[in-house]
Amino acid sequence: MMRLIAENLGGERGGETVFAGIGFALEKGEALVVTGPNGAGKSTLLRVIAGLLRAAEGRVQVEGGGEAFPTVAAAVHYLGHLNAMKTALSVAENLRFWRDFCGEPALGVDEALETVGLGGIGHLPFGYLSTGQRRRASIAKLLVSHRPIWLLDEPTAGLDKASEERFAGLMRGHLEEGGIIVAATHLPLGLEGAKALRMGEVG
């Protein structure tokens, strides 16, 4: 039984506290949608959970990850607001690299591109794609190697309506398979029954 637990989490940037006392526990199949105004610390929270920033206080842990995913760092896919793809390489080369680097291969590269609606353009350099297509290629990165927990920072920024719906379907599929999602967003993600965390409010 996999659980993602955050206790009394506090984060700071440049020595200034951005948030404090955040706590949640997510069972498998559950999603947490983090909302709040700009500067409320949504991205910082995700980076703390991902282990990219040290927590100022509190801790995050994974329970029941088994041998494959013993720690948060091992169990997490982090989709930041940057796409982490090389413009000089083709889309397929980029995805193949992340698939080999991250391990735990899941979908094939072509299959993943098909799933995000980019079938047949894997041979194009990533730099040729439009903003929305880049985001979709970056989302395909979540599919090529398996991680139970997805941390998504503004995942739908730049996506059109149809792609947003397709991505909502992908997230629902991930949850149905027993995954966990933590997403920071301004836009509705189309996840019914997701827990909500509103940041940047006093109390």
Added chain:
Amino acid sequence: MAGRPERGAWAQASQPMLALLLRDIRLSIRAGGGALTGVIFFLAVIATIPFGVGPDLNLLARIGPAILWIAALLACLLGLDRLFQADREDGSLDLLVRGHDRHMLALTVLVKCLAHWAGSVLPLVVAAPLLGLFMNMEAAGIGATALTLLVGTPAITFIGAAGAAVAVALPRGGLLISVLVLPLTIPVLIFGVSASYGAVADPAPFLQPFLILAALTLFLAVLGPLAAALALRHGTD
């Protein structure tokens, strides 16, 4: 039979690193990768030296190894600032650093260094014999200089990686990296040049400085990536 699971584990551990190596080498060859910048800088420096020093062929031959080494050293430093910065700008660095749970970050850095060396520095070593002719060096001297460059330049990349990791968040970190790294590369330069001279000047030894050079490279192959990994772990924001 007993070795099979181990080989499986080895394959599992080496596949991500091989993928990273190939990606970085591919990137350095592709347009905008900067593999040629270093070679052209190297060529420009060596080609102008004879004009500045004058047509004294003996003098050119005598200073040849030192000039080749200094030019190669500076050309090495040229592309170092992009080692981690390019990955930081597009967000890849986050994911590379995040991977530390599966593969040691120092190993990731080491592989990035090797790819950077193969993509940007190895061309210098290949061009060195040709440029040695510009300096009127004899065959033995050219061979020795190319050999010492081959063995010594990885050390510069490893030290440079630590500098590049420290300066990764700075927008114009290139100069800072050179200033940080240059003093540390002096021992490599000294032993590289003295081994090159040892091959042509009779009383001077070749083997001893060459072995120290090799030892420096091996030592820094451990220390450089460890220091760079530490800096990257604490430098993410």
